[in-house]
Amino acid sequence: MSDLFRKKAVAYDDAEFGMKRVLSALDLTLLGIGAIIGTGIFVLTGHAAATQSGPAVVLSFLVAGVACAFAALSYSELAASVGGSGSAYGYSYAAFGELIAWIIAWDLILEYGVSVAAVANGWSGYFNNALTAMGIGLPEQFTKGPFAEGGGGIVNLPAIIVILILMVLLIIGVKETARINAAAVAIKLLAVAIFVGVAIFNVHPANWSPFLPFGWFGHDGAGKPIGVLAGASLVFFAYVGFDAVSTAVEEAREPQRDVPVGILSALGFCTTIYVIVSALMTGIVPYTSLNVSSPASEALLLIGHDTAAGLVATGVIFGLTTVMLVLYYGLTRIITSVSRDGLLPPYFSAVNERTRTxxxxxxxxxxxxxxxxxxxxxxxxxxxxxxxxxxxxxxxCGGVIMLRRSHPDLPRPFKTPGGILTPVLGVLSCGALIVFLPWETHLRFILWLAAGLIIYFTYSIKHSRLASTST
Structure with missing residues (x-):
């Protein structure tokens, strides 16, 4: 084993940082489902269908799911062989070294943090709709921030409150959090089942024609990417949950077995659900009517099933809650792992003696x-x-390729099927989806990475645990 692996192993075995190994393969699978089934079904499906893919949003989910499958297999191999709670950060550290690891850590902090805030913002709308239906809705100035489109309010109060509640749950302990997540996932899946049970008897095949109104890839009049591949780049957000599973390596009972099972089970189950729901959603109403914040319940309202729409909307509230819970959990574990290695101040790696969180x-x-x-x-x-x-x-995916070459004898309890071809396909497919994103997104991402590099060269490189152990 190289010095890098040895030093990382020492860091992860440090008693000061130890966490409880309490999560089973089922817990991890439910964590993944909790994060994956949410925004994709309840928000993005309608938007992607109406503006980018049409009924072929089904193909968009399949394309994104295939790209995710290659990545999921690579995650599984690295989770079983490298370990650590830092997800892609820890794997990049082992494969590429500290600088690339920091870049991906900075990337993940943005990804997870913004995702939680964004979902909380959407959750607030559903929650206030439910309060309004009961006659106790909040005034508009307390349901959106001062910079919202169409006139700002004062503050999005429900969004703030739900994140603070989740904060308390995560402080209490990961096992308790997993139990709450499992209950919420059950409610969410019940809502999906209600939608499927009603929609399957109200499909009008004419709504699927034309199936490819925007083709596979093109641009609209404003130059914005449209088509199946552009839709795949959009709905890819819906699959981030299995990445969160890999952050739980240090709290899994048998991580070399349970983490790959959790990742692959969650991804396979959720891709199937996405394809079924998106096909039914575009089959019961014209896809042009789905560009709303609650397409699943809106589609049921349009075909006259008000009660089912209300039940589905209730499931959305629980569904988006579990998305936030799992992504929030993943964010804290990534930051903790980065802090252990000295790239962030030690303040962030302290674990409470009682809760071990x-x-x-x-x-x-x-x-x-x-x-x-x-x-x-x-x-x-x-x-x-x-x-x-x-x-x-x-x-x-690149980390799997690199470690296969640099450490061919590294124990690999789980190996990606198909040999090196699988991670290569993962690099190509995920890289292609990056290309289909708008150029403004690339620019903003570059600016964020530039800020991260400033932090690295002014603080992280001087306090790196790896550097201190090599001197």
């Missing part, structure tokens, strides 16, 4: 995300998430 990091990130969700509009929050996810996946 990173309380300081949980509180600080929760406050920051609550402020973002309360004052920044959803559209601004969501812009950078997909490119960050795709870059992380490309580096993970």
């Amino acid at each position: 990173p309380v300081r990091t949980t509180v600080l990130t929760g406050v920051v995300m609550a402020i973002m969700a309360g004052f920044i509009p959803l559209g601004i929050l969501a812009e950078l998430v997909n490119i960050g996810t795709l870059v992380a996946f490309v580096l993970v």
Whole structure:
């Protein structure tokens, strides 16, 4: 084993940082489902169908799912062989060294933090709709921030409150959080089942014609990418959940077996659900009517099933809650791992003696995300998430390729099927989806990475744990 692997192993075995191994393969699978089934079905499906893919949004989900499958297999191999709670950060550290690892860590912090704030912003709308139906809706000035489109309010109060509640849950302990997540996932899947059960008897095949109204790839009059591949780049956000599973390596009972099972089971199950729901959604109403914030319940309302629409909307509230919970969990574990290696101050790696959770990091990130969700509009929050996810996946696939060459004798309890071809296809497919994103997204992402490099060369490189152990 190389010095790099040895030093990383020492860091992960340090008693000061130890976490409880309490999560089973089922817990990990449910964590993945909790993060994956949410925004994709309840928000992005309608938007992607109406503006980019039409009924062929089914193909967009399949394309994104295939790209994710290559990445998921690579994640599984690295999770079983390298370990650590830093997800793509830890794997990039082992494969490429500290600088690339820091870049991907900075990328993941953006990806997870913005995702939680963005979902909280959307959750607030569904929640206030439910309050309004009960006659106790909040005034508009307390449901959107000052910079919202169509006139700003004062603060998005529900978005702030839900993040603070999740913060308390994560402080209590990961096993308790997993139990709550499992219950919420059950409610969410029940809502999906209600939608499927009603929609399957109301499909009108004429709504699927034309199936490819925008083709595979093109541009609209404003130069914005459209088509199946552009739709795949958009709905890719819906698959970020399996990445969160890999952050739980140090809290899994048998990580070399349970983490690959959790990742692949969650991805396979959720891709199937996405394809079924998107096909039914575009089959019961014209795809042009789905560009709304709640397409699943809106589609049921349009065909006269008000009660089912209400039940589905209730499931959305629970569904988006589990998305936030799992992504928030993943963010704290990534920051903790980065801090262990000295790339962030040691404040972030402290674990509470009683709960064995990173309380300081949980509180600080929760406050920051609550402020973002309360004052920044959803559209601004969501812009950078997909490119960050795709870059992380490309580096993970590249990490498998690199470690196969540099450490051929490294124990690999799980190996990607298809040999080196699988991670190569992962790099190509995820890289292609990056290309289909708007150029403004690339520019903003580059600016974020530039800020990260400034932090690295002014603080991280001087305090790196790896550097201190080599001197």
